[in-house]
Amino acid sequence: MGAKRQVARQPARGVKRAKLDPVSAKVKEVVDALQRDDCEVGGAPSYREGLISAFPLAMGLGAAKDERHAYQDQVGNIVLEILQATANKFQESHQAAKNEHDVAGEVKSSKEAAVAAAEAALEEHKKVESEAGDTYSSSLDGVMQAQKSLEEASSEVENFDATQLTKAQERAEYGSALETEFTTLKNGTVEDAKEKKTLLSTLNTVLQKLGVDKAMVSAAAPALTKAAPARGAFDITVVEQVEAALKTRVDSLAEDLNNGETVKANKVAVEAERKKTLTAAEAKVAADETKKNEAGAQTKESKNALKQAKDSLKEQEKIVADLDVKAFYQEAHLGSFREAIAALEFLQGRESTAPEPEAEADKVVAMEAVEEGNVVAA
Numbered sequence: 001m002g003a004k005r006q007v008a009r010q011p012a013r014g015v016k017r018a019k020l021d022p023v024s025a026k027v028k029e030v031v032d033a034l035q036r037d038d039c040e041v042g043g044a045p046s047y048r049e050g051l052i053s054a055f056p057l058a059m060g061l062g063a064a065k066d067e068r069h070a071y072q073d074q075v076g077n078i079v080l081e082i083l084q085a086t087a088n089k090f091q092e093s094h095q096a097a098k099n100e101h102d103v104a105g106e107v108k109s110s111k112e113a114a115v116a117a118a119e120a121a122l123e124e125h126k127k128v129e130s131e132a133g134d135t136y137s138s139s140l141d142g143v144m145q146a147q148k149s150l151e152e153a154s155s156e157v158e159n160f161d162a163t164q165l166t167k168a169q170e171r172a173e174y175g176s177a178l179e180t181e182f183t184t185l186k187n188g189t190v191e192d193a194k195e196k197k198t199l200l201s202t203l204n205t206v207l208q209k210l211g212v213d214k215a216m217v218s219a220a221a222p223a224l225t226k227a228a229p230a231r232g233a234f235d236i237t238v239v240e241q242v243e244a245a246l247k248t249r250v251d252s253l254a255e256d257l258n259n260g261e262t263v264k265a266n267k268v269a270v271e272a273e274r275k276k277t278l279t280a281a282e283a284k285v286a287a288d289e290t291k292k293n294e295a296g297a298q299t300k301e302s303k304n305a306l307k308q309a310k311d312s313l314k315e316q317e318k319i320v321a322d323l324d325v326k327a328f329y330q331e332a333h334l335g336s337f338r339e340a341i342a343a344l345e346f347l348q349g350r351e352s353t354a355p356e357p358e359a360e361a362d363k364v365v366a367m368e369a370v371e372e373g374n375v376v377a378a
Helices: 021-034 043-059 070-158 160-187 193-210 213-223 233-258 260-349 360-377
Strands: none
Touching: 021 043, 021 070, 043 070, 043 213, 043 260, 070 160, 070 260, 070 360, 160 193, 160 213, 193 213, 193 233, 213 233, 213 360, 233 260
């Protein structure tokens, strides 16, 4: 954790600070610059101390351009060279920081583009994965339908002989009812009421198995129990419809029995075809599942790639921010020394407007101290 900022002490209320005159303010600005650790003074510490002590006497009050001696100008020129060298150093470091910031900004832009591309790729892979999932689900439905169709075909083949036997029994039953019970009742040759009842009971059972309309079954009894000449138009119609229903079913069963081998062969062929369909559907499911898994893996990779791109961009943004701060401080330092140079140039060029008394002896002592410092620095 960084050191806490020190709260500046506020001057006591009612106490006014002494205000420096313009010349002293400029002198202070230059001296403050000389005292900075990053000022390129060089030499032994005593050299810096001598310059700091001598400068106010060389360029301050009582040392205007038309009042100062050559050694005072020498002190001013030495300080100017130091300040300019320091400003040049910060000019170079500021430019280098700006260049580094610009390069980092270009890298940041490329990383932003990489994030955008990764996001677009992820959306595309999600879409592909979704479509692959839908296709896979559809393929599974296709397999289920193919399995159901094959089971139905296999059941028909497996139960064909038993079905044929049942049809033969039905053919015999319906044929007998047509040729015996129905024909006897139709001809009206039976007089015995009990026998008629027995014939009608057998015929009704057969008609119900056939699924003949209940109203027709109900109408068949009174029509068939009448003598043929006594039947009306409605009775005749009922008898004809009952006979047609029996004949249609008997003929259909006969055809199925006569064409049994052909029908069975067709059913076997259908079963074989549906087996092929199922095999193809299962192969498609396997292929679609592979595509779905590959699409899912690609989506996962895209998510990881996007995360890495975002992390990289975040790191680069921090680098850019740090370099921005670095360039700002370099510019601030450069500005401080440029202001100090401007203050010194003001002091060097100012003309006196009124006598500025200054102790000449103090100036000589200060100049001697500077000269001794130069010797030590050399």
